[in-house]
Amino acid sequence: DIQMTQSPSSLSASVGDRVTITCRASQSITTYLNWYQQKPGKAPKLLVHAASSLQSGVPSRFSGSGSGTDFTLTISSLQPEDFATYYCQQSYSTPYTFGQGTKLEIK
Amino acid sequence: QLQLQESGPGLVKPSETLSLTCTVSGGSISSSGYYWGWIRQPPGEGLGWIGTIYFSGSTSYNPSLKSRVTISVDTSKNQFSLKLTSVTAADTAVYYCARQGGSYDYYAMDVWGQGTTVTVSS
Numbered sequence: 001d002i003q004m005t006q007s008p009s010s011l012s013a014s015v016g017d018r019v020t021i022t023c024r025a026s027q028s029i030t031t032y033l034n035w036y037q038q039k040p041g042k043a044p045k046l047l048v049h050a051a052s053s054l055q056s057g058v059p060s061r062f063s064g065s066g067s068g069t070d071f072t073l074t075i076s077s078l079q080p081e082d083f084a085t086y087y088c089q090q091s092y093s094t095p096y097t098f099g100q101g102t103k104l105e106i107k
Numbered sequence: 108q109l110q111l112q113e114s115g116p117g118l119v120k121p122s123e124t125l126s127l128t129c130t131v132s133g134g135s136i137s138s139s140g141y142y143w144g145w146i147r148q149p150p151g152e153g154l155g156w157i158g159t160i161y162f163s164g165s166t167s168y169n170p171s172l173k174s175r176v177t178i179s180v181d182t183s184k185n186q187f188s189l190k191l192t193s194v195t196a197a198d199t200a201v202y203y204c205a206r207q208g209g210s211y212d213y214y215a216m217d218v219w220g221q222g223t224t225v226t227v228s229s
Binding site for chain 1: 154167214
């Protein structure tokens with residue numbers, strides 16, 4: 001199985017901050033990397049697919065980059081509704097695997 | 108718009124079979140190029156992929172669960188289902204169904220059900 005490791009596991013930030021979350025794959029997954037946002041008690045929501053393609057309806061303050069084994073999700077200016085847990089997921093090969101999550105909290 | 112809704116028992120006894128159904132509305136489960144999957148999330152933990160099915164019936168399962176999992180599809184009802192046998196407390200989780208895009212969409216899961224909590228306990 002391909003292991004996905006996110007860092008940090010948790011992050012405190014303020015409204016307006018620029019935030020970057022990192023995801024590393026245990027082997028090359030080219031750009032088969034997706035990012036999801038999950039709020040408490042809710043289903044995950046797809047933000048970015050193919051490493052850098054923003055899902056329709058997702059605000060442009062979100063962006064993804066990377067290829068191979070190293071990827072980032074950046075939120076350019078945090079908004080109150082962005083405080084949530086973020087997961088990366090590789091869809092290069094089955095079993096599809098997720099990172100452990102990054103909990104973004106209000107400072 | 109497309110909506111997915113999970114249904115099934117919220118409580119299952121140890122050693123029994125967990126059975127869930129996902130009903131697709133606002134679109135056809137037979138749409139070419141889309142897969143349909145199950146993902147679970149134990150309390151306080153991260154997400155785990157269980158498996159996917161195509162409308163033709165072709166399946167892919169997580170090897171860690173493969174001996175216990177069956178995913179099936181009923182195109183006439185626009186539903187797909189999950190069966191997990193010989194459950195233990197470790198199978199307690201929120202179970203989500205989701206639509207997964209094909210290769211063009213990099214197999215991302217773009218539409219999710221709200222999730223259903225399944226507790227394994229006697």
